[in-house]
Amino acid sequence: MTGLEQLLGRAEELYRDLRFTAVSEWKKRNGGLAIGFMPVYVPRELLHAMGVLPVGVMGAGDDLEIIRGDAYYQSYICHLPRSTIELGLNGALDSLDGMLFPATCDVIRNLSGMWKMQFPEKYSHYLDVPQDFDANVGGQFYRRELEEIAEELHRRGARKLEPAALRKSIAAYNENRALVEGLYSLRIEEPWRVPTHELYLLLRAGNVLPVEEHTVMLRDYRAAVLADEDRRSMDQARVLLAGSFCEQPPLGLLRTLERAGCYIVDDDFVQVHRWITGDVRADGADPLADLVLAYLKQGIASPIRYIDEQVKGQALVERVERSGAEGVIFCAPSFCDPALLDQPMAVAAIERAGIPWTSFKYAENTGQFQVIREQAGTFADSIKLWSE
């Protein structure tokens, strides 16, 4: 087995481990708190600086039969919260000392209250990120939110939040984000070197590994794929996949798209790694202010973020241009309000720019891909045959 195969095997093992063993082991080694977070974004730097392991919880994919979780939700609500509840009830999240529920949508928001009732002994907090991006208005509110989280975690045994530690953590995540961004850039340049199903596994590994360990994994992967002479270019259509920012598609769906003739050259997966564009200032006198400012001014355009000054959909058009995508696949989870309400505006922008697109929906436990394969294959063929 090559080093690359071992690395990917490890990443897939982490992805498939629905008992979060890596988290339990980290706790045994380090003795700190582990705090879970739901999609899309939380400032992991803050947790890290307090000696807390941030753990991304993104449902159970297609690997877990949902028994009790379905009893908590009506049929018209997405799949992610039901598998998350299932994980909570079956003990898989016992290693977590708490959960953060960022302001993603009403379903995740209400899950925060359900968590409080279901697991009253655990820390459970709704992270209300501001939709006002003025540093003196939304920034002040957000800072207080973060301070309250820090105070509560300290009460529960985490280290006190200190500026020096936060600066170091910001630097650690800057390095990590740069490596993720580097792999996205490499995929744009040479998509055959960085298949999306591999990149996705690496992103998911970052949900459970300490940032330092994940950074090593990213670096090793990059070196390995650059050295791999067997990876060759194929005649595939370059597509951007939009809408999968919360409930994640099953790995099989990504492989299906690639086998159907698509090079995915940009996507919305595990966006916590890419929410902040560029570096957060790591040498400022007030690093918490720098973290707040990064959220306000360096956040990506997303359906869950109010677009105050830009034109809706323009950021997506720019991403298409930047990535050299030849088409867009809107690939949203069923019943995902933010993605599906946003889609008509994104489609309008894409059409104005003359970019081909198609769309379908999935659930994290979708198991049949034949229809999607045919649709994606036809879309890829049409791009190859008819695009100028």
Add this chain to the structure above:
Amino acid sequence: MSKQATPGNVATAALKDQSQERQKAMIAEHFRKLAEAPERGEKCVYTFVPGNLTELIDSFGLLPVLPEINALQSGMRGKSRDYIGLAEKLGHSEDVCTYVKCDIGMLKSGNVGPTGERLPNPDLLLLSYTGCFTFLKWFELLGQEYNAPVAMLHVPYQGDGVVTDSMRTYVVDQLKKKVIPALERISGRAYDEEALKERLARSAKAEEDLVWVLESAKRRPSPIDAYFGGVYYIGPIFTAFRGTQDAVLYYRELRAEIEGRIALGKGPVTPDGEIENERYRLVVEGPPNWTSFRKFWQMFAEEGAVVVASTYTKVGGVYDNGFRHDPNRPLETLADYCMGCYTNLNLPTRVQMLERYVREYSADGFLINSVKSCNSFSAGQLMILREVERRTGRPGGFIESDLVDPRYFSASNIKNRLESYFQMIEQKRAGGA
């Protein structure tokens, strides 16, 4: 007014109280003003029911338009099916809120309001993002459709069940720095705090009478239905009239009518007559279905089921916990109002509220009408059901429908479920006897 509600009365004209007639006239006058607004050079502000800033808007001489109200009116007038269908043809997903699609469909069909007159385009979209994520997307969509400016008011959610100073300051800062300047720009008027205070004082008076009316349902028999009848009672205060003298008069008149009913020992009025024999006292969680509103109400009335308290009547403001608009702290009170709206409360608080209603209103049980469109309400309702049942020992019922999509209202299915539910209450009574 003294007819007993029976199935045979369905096709007859609905019976109306004097206060309902007054409300109807107020609404007609408001829509007339809206229709004439472009001609008169008057400006209008689109905004939402939860967290609406009606007193502030009115203090600038601006007219509010509430898209949810237009959508529910379209549902009641049998227009929503076509509007939703049109929006779906235009690419709006079948999975998302039907209020949004109904509104988009209405816009694409000429934007004719409930009185048959064309609604004016918005001069401002006041996005009070309170208790519902979909609002944000809704006004992004309308912003594109109308090319209208948007003023965002982000109202923090009560995730931990409390309003902190930081949350209040955040809302007040946005009012001062974003919302008021936007209202000043489009109205051409300066912010007049005294004018706002006058309106807030009138709001408090109306709120006092509204709470009295809602709490009258603690009596046996209840003189009101606090869900189906309740949606009429909340009409003025949740929409364009809070802070107006008309609203003060409406609630005074409504209170007097209810006092009269209590004196005569009467039950609630329904469109098909009075409920003379109150057999079941219920608490209801969730919005009603609007496309078959009368039929839905009739399913309860025929069984002698009276809703004595509901959460939907708190969606545009929770007043029965003591909150009143306070003219002495005008912006802070608006902030507290916004943050206190029902869907801005976390689930544990909602459970506590339902538990309190079941006990204080001596309810036989509680029922959830879970609507497909509204995740803000619906996500978590099955847990609410179990929790309230556990805490109160009263049986919970669960039915599903939608706000304005008639495809999701199955009358026979709902009727069957309700009948089973009433049987369950009977069994519980028999078992407890």
